[in-house]
Amino acid sequence: MKDTRKYVKSRQLHKEGYSQESKVDLDGNGKVQSVSLTSDRKQNGENAYDSMLLERILDRDNLNRAFKRVKKNKGSHGVDKLIIDELLKYLQTYGANLRQFILDGIYIPKPVRRVEIPKDNGKIRKLGIPTVVDRVIQQAISQILSPIFEMTFLNIATDFVLIRDVMML
Helix, strand or coil: CHHHHHHHHHHCCCCCCCCCCCCCCCCCCCCCCCCCHHHCECCCCCEHHHHHHHHHHCCHHHHHHHHHHHHHHCCCCCCCCCCHHHHHHHHHHHHHHHHHHHHHCCCCCCCCEEEEEECCCCCEEEEEECCHHHHHHHHHHHHHHHHHHHHHHHHHHHHHHHHHHHHHC
């Protein structure tokens, strides 16, 4: 029971008079190898895989394609009331800051505007409309991640078909 109290006490980081420890010594048994690409760290502690993805997402060509896609899809404004026709000027003015905020991990998306659309049966359908800036960011993310996941799922489906075919022999 003493060990449990000592552990709980060491986890109380924000209370005055308690230790600033944040981990428990596991006598060397705490090391586990990971196969996840997302846990590979560079020397400075930054996640190498995340960094590569983020750079690809924030690549100028990818962002330009995302902007063109959002503009083509049209759509209504979000809570900030910035319309698509004003988007290019906004991105030319604030695009570098926006990109840096995302890289620094301090970008906070705006709330989603809620709209109610009447349905034929008399009920209503709730719809969330992000700001046009958030839609460009979402589109840029989708353009990079979708091909990665599509290939992963295609490989899984192919493997499944091969296994199924072998089992039917």
